[in-house]
Amino acid sequence: MNSEDFIYTLALQHIPNLGDTTAKKLIRQFGTAREIFKEKKANLLKIDGVGKVRIQELFDPNHLKNAEKELLFIEKNNITVDYFQENSYPEKLKHCLDGPILLFSRGNIDLSKKKIISIVGTRQITSHGIAFCEKLIEDLAILDPVIISGFAYGVDITAQKAAVRNGLQTIGCLAHGLNQIYPKSHKKYMSDIEDNGGFYTDFWSTDNFDRNNFLKRNRIIAGLSEATIVIESAEKGGALVTADIANSYDREVFAVPGRPTDKFSIGCNNLIKSQNAHVLTSSADLAYILNWEVEQEERSVQKQLFVELENDEQKLYEFLKVQGKSELDTLSLNCNLPTFKTASLLLNMELKGAIRPLPGKLFEVI
Incomplete structure (x- = not known):
């Protein structure tokens, strides 16, 4: 142009x-x-x-x-601008009718051939939420996903800091122009974010900061990724708006369940109860639903001559060895294991190089 x-x-x-x-x-x-x-x-x-x-x-x-x-x-200010009809514009955002016609960015962003997820939630994240978020990203690191969030307090900054620690690309979507930063206390994280990803916005430098901008910003968070994860949320909140937008884009939504009495689990529990989100208890749930595979070269590096399997992993391995290709539900039923645990075990076994996923959500031994 x-x-x-x-x-x-x-x-x-x-x-x-x-x-x-x-x-x-x-x-x-x-x-x-x-x-x-x-x-x-x-x-x-x-x-x-x-x-x-x-x-x-x-x-x-x-x-x-x-x-x-x-x-x-x-x-x-050397700002990069992507136009919605050009190849440089994020591919998944192209499919959103209300995606910005111009997207401004700064940093070292590369979304080509990448798995992309958005992680959102309350600004008042609990110690449980922090631990879950950090463990989730640590476990997903081998799959090299891009972590999208809003650079805000709570879940957002927890996810983005964890991404940096694990060497993952992370992108903060801002509700203002690239001439400022909110919250100001997060300015100290900007260089790390830009070195390991960057920032996106569709606001100008002349746009006044307004809390209503967050709602507009949320469509970019949801639109960039193939799945949106809600870690913790009260009964109402911006994270639920982002989840709703992701559903409207026909993207997958995940929510971390919690106790009914916990204030910041109510929003997640309601998403699950209304069937507007998948239950997320571990990285395996995400990998299974999105049909993510560990790259072949990564598998080969990890595969050992004699793979050490835990008791339940060995049980699954023996069933697959005898019965051949099987679905998760079949494995769960025949090995007398909960579905969520079976999914987690299968991901661990895949990372160990003992099994591999197949199209149609099947698994087989290697």
Whole structure:
């Protein structure tokens, strides 16, 4: 995209109440943002979602002037900009109707051929939530997923710090422009995040910080990933909004169950009870539902001549050896083991190089 088209696209993005869905309709109809601004009002009004008020905003010259100023900020601060019709734009976000037409980023982000998950939850994370989140990411590290979150207090920063410790790429989605950081106390984590991923936002440097921005930001958290995980949540909260958005995008949602009396388990329990989330008790649940496999070269490094298996693992191994390819439920039933435990055991056995998953959620011995 040349600089002139880019300025017009910036201007289109910042028109009040236009929205990304309508902006995309206009671009697809007229080719580029530049052509939209030069189109006759009568033709623009034929597009569904465009009304007279929005038309008047479109022809306000201040939008182009402000776009030119924002372009200077972008260039001065070496900010990367991804346009929704270009290959550099995150693939999963392309499939979201309300995904931003322009996405701004900073850092060392690489989403190509990556497993991507979002981890969200309460800002008032408990010690149990911290322990679960850190263990989950540690166990998933061998699969090299990208960890997406909101860089906020609680679950968000816990997940992103754990990702950095385990050498994983992590991305913070911000509810403001790249000229500031919220919360300010997290400024000390920025360099580590940028070295191991970076930050995404669709807000300008001139956008005032507003708590309502979090709701808009949440669609990017949900849209970037193939699954959203809610670690802890009260009965109401932003994490539940993100889970709802992920479901609307037809993405998988997971929730960590807790005691009914625990305040920050109510939201997760309700997601599970209403069948809007899978139960997540370990990394194995995630790997099983998403059908993630350990890469073949990683398996071969770990495989030993004589694999040491625990008692229950040995029981599963012997059943597979005799019966051949089997599903998780079949293994659970015949080996008299709970399904959640069987899933965890199978992941451990896969990492040891004793078994491998197959299409159709089957398993077999190697």
